[in-house]
Amino acid sequence: MTTIAPQGIFADLAADLAADLAAASLALAQRFSDSATAWCIAPAFPPHAQHIAVEFVHPVIVGKRALPAVALTGADLVGQVRVSARRGDVVIAVAAASDPVVAAIMRRAPAWGVSTIWIGNGPRPAPGAADHVLWLDDPDPRLPATGEFVLMYHLLWELTHVCFEHPGLLTNPQEDCTEDVCITCSDEGRLGEVISTAADGTATVRTARATETVIATLAWPLAPGDVVLVHAGTAISKVAEE
Incomplete structure (x- = not known):
C-alpha cells in the first residue's frame, strides 16, 4: 500500500488531530445538510466565536455555500444556548477544559439534542465531555492568541465543504427506533x-x-x-x- 505524506499545512498536524478534524468535519457537514445551525461560543475569547461564525456564514470561495452559524457572546451563555439551540443543531466552543460555562453547556447538550465540538489546548476535557474534541496539548496560555486555533477552525470549515462534495456521506444514520417494542x-x-x-x-x-x-x-x-x-x-x- 502506498502512503501519501501530508502536504502543506496538514503536515504540521499530529495524526490524531488530523483524524479528529476529519471526523468532526463529516459530522458537521451531516448536521448542516439536515438544516442545523452552528452556535459558536468562546467565553474567554469572544473573537474566536465571531470568527468561526463568519467563516461558515461568509462563502469566501466562489461556489461554496453559506452555512448558518451564529456567535453567542456576553453574559449567561448557558441560557443563550438553551433558548437558541434546537434538536439537531451544533455547538462549537473554544475554551480551556476548565471553563465552567462551556462544561455546563457540554453537559446539557445531550438533553437538548445538540451535538458538540470543543476546541482548546492544555489539559484535555474528560473523555466523552464533547462529541468531538479538537485539541492542542501545548499548555501555553498564550496559544489561543496565536494562529493555531484559527488554523484549526479554518481546516474545520474547509473539510466540511470537502464533505459536501461527496453527497453520499451526508446522510445521517437513522437513530430513532421504529419498532413497536425494542x-x-x-x-x-x-x-x-x-x-x-x-x-x-x-x-x-x-x-x-x-x-x-x-x-x-x-x-x-x-x-x-x-x-x-x-x-x-x-x-x-x-x-x-x-
Whole structure:
C-alpha cells in the first residue's frame, strides 16, 4: 500500500488531530445538510466565536455555500444556548477544559439534542465531555492568541465543504427506533434538563426527543436547570455538575 505524506499545512498536524478534524468535519457537514445551525461560543475569547461564525456564514470561495452559524457572546451563555439551540443543531466552543460555562453547556447538550465540538489546548476535557474534541496539548496560555486555533477552525470549515462534495456521506444514520417494542430502548437512560417542578412530585424536563413530564420523587429535590437521568418516565437520579 502506498502512503501519501501530508502536504502543506496538514503536515504540521499530529495524526490524531488530523483524524479528529476529519471526523468532526463529516459530522458537521451531516448536521448542516439536515438544516442545523452552528452556535459558536468562546467565553474567554469572544473573537474566536465571531470568527468561526463568519467563516461558515461568509462563502469566501466562489461556489461554496453559506452555512448558518451564529456567535453567542456576553453574559449567561448557558441560557443563550438553551433558548437558541434546537434538536439537531451544533455547538462549537473554544475554551480551556476548565471553563465552567462551556462544561455546563457540554453537559446539557445531550438533553437538548445538540451535538458538540470543543476546541482548546492544555489539559484535555474528560473523555466523552464533547462529541468531538479538537485539541492542542501545548499548555501555553498564550496559544489561543496565536494562529493555531484559527488554523484549526479554518481546516474545520474547509473539510466540511470537502464533505459536501461527496453527497453520499451526508446522510445521517437513522437513530430513532421504529419498532413497536425494542429491548434496547426499553432499558434506556436519557439525559434531561429540568424546566419546572410540580407539587405532585413530577417535573417537566427537556430531552433530545421532546419536552416530557416525568416522575421525579427518586431524584428530589430538583430545580430548573438541573440535569437528570430519565428512565421509563422517571427521573432516577440527578447528574452532578462536576
